[in-house]
Amino acid sequence: MPPIRVSIPSFRSEISSLEKGYTVFKIDVLMNGRQHAIEKRYSEFHALHKMLKKSIKPPEVPSKHVRNWVPKVLEQRRHGLELYLQTIIMENEVLPKIFLDFLNIRHFPSVPKTESCGSFETDSDELSKLTHQPVMLYLRDPYLFPTAHDTFANVVSEGVIHGVFYPDLQPR
Template sequence: VEVLCNGRRHTVAKRYSEFQALHKRIKKTCKVPDFPPRRVPNWMPKVLEQRRQGLELYMRGVLYHNEELPQEVLDFLKVRHFQQEPKAGSMA
């Protein structure tokens, strides 16, 4: 999964279950989008690509909707600090 954070592209290679566990831990303290569902059969390349895209959209939503992120999210992304990107239409 690739996300843009602090103007840099970060690649996160983790299992679906790790993203799901992160979601369960942060949903009470962060604004989070709906978590993408797990589909069966999950070993088909098309299904795996759809899952990757869903997880990318999820992580982008987490980054977009939160001005500050818990250390747990930064550690998950292997990022030291977080500076939210300016939203479209805002003056920077």
């Protein structure tokens, strides 16, 4: 099971006075137990597809020319776009950065499918785009899976016990 799951549960039509109407697809992204939703227009999928063709062989993207006002056709497009994203995840050992950016996954530039998280090999421009920066990164949970040389679990346990049973004592 890959660490990233995507689905497109719904879509909605937008009407703008500046341009003709368009459809927005809601994408649910689940990665390592965290879920977020983004919205993308078909034109953004099409642009992604063009960029992905430079680095991988992506599956076919659903047709660009459809009647946007027919609900049955829009439902077929929604299903096709969902399958498109899922196929990219399943068929690529390392997901391209452009694909992760499309899904708003910016913390892990090279996420292998078999690991729970990637490395922080970023340049200064990328770090400035982050809204928050992590303090630590563990490839496994040191509290749930401690090793002999891992003192993190003991520090946390001792701190909690000390705070609960001896709240009036100050640390030395």
